[in-house]
Amino acid sequence: xxxxxxxxxxxxxxxxxxxxxxxxxxxxxxxxxxxxxxxxxxxxxxxxxxxxxxxxxxxxxxxxxxxxxxxxxxxxxxxxxxxxxxxxxxxxxxxxxxxxxxxxxxxxxxxxxxxxxxxxxxxxxxxxxxxxxxxxxxxxxxxxxxxxxxxxxxxxxxxxxxxxxxxxxxxxxxxxxxxxxxxxx
Numbered sequence: 001x002x003x004x005x006x007x008x009x010x011x012x013x014x015x016x017x018x019x020x021x022x023x024x025x026x027x028x029x030x031x032x033x034x035x036x037x038x039x040x041x042x043x044x045x046x047x048x049x050x051x052x053x054x055x056x057x058x059x060x061x062x063x064x065x066x067x068x069x070x071x072x073x074x075x076x077x078x079x080x081x082x083x084x085x086x087x088x089x090x091x092x093x094x095x096x097x098x099x100x101x102x103x104x105x106x107x108x109x110x111x112x113x114x115x116x117x118x119x120x121x122x123x124x125x126x127x128x129x130x131x132x133x134x135x136x137x138x139x140x141x142x143x144x145x146x147x148x149x150x151x152x153x154x155x156x157x158x159x160x161x162x163x164x165x166x167x168x169x170x171x172x173x174x175x176x177x178x179x180x181x182x183x184x185x
Contacts (some may be wrong), residue, residue, distance in 0.1 A: 028096040046146035052123035069152030085161025107157035
């Protein structure tokens with residue numbers, strides 16, 4: 001048993017030294033090693049789950065919440081996450097890991113899944129994610145703004161370009177450049 005433990009420790013030290021001296025390619029053009037990808041994904045999912053599971057999800061069906069969420073999403077999120085009918089942007093193509101494309105996801109029909117995704121999306125939008133391009137919008141936006149974006153993202157699954165235009169059309173003309181005042185958090 002002691003030999004196995006020593007072998008494990010020696011291997012771990014050798015791996016750390018190899019990584020520290022350039023063995024691991026940090027370029028965004030190269031995918032992670034499969035084991036690294038699985039480890040990061042598991043760590044990210046567990047971290048978000050632990051920190052978001054006790055969030056109280058407000059009613060996300062209010063038209064004004066959806067409208068505000070559509071405005072914020074259109075102005076702040078489409079460069080990475082795109083919109084129905086939108087071609088990939090230079091930024092979205094160059095991201096690794098790639099940002100989720102919400103309008104390509106399956107619509108949510110199960111209430112439990114909807115609540116879980118709402119908590120996850122809210123937490124990620126508010127806090128951002130390290131080593132991705134996802135900013136912490138909670139530093140500049142109120143929880144109400146973030147719940148609005150969450151509500152809109154939940155509606156994006158299989159949304160048509162026409163539906164998207166209907167939901168964002170009025171806000172595109174009223175607030176060019178996202179010039180409105182943000183609420184306090």
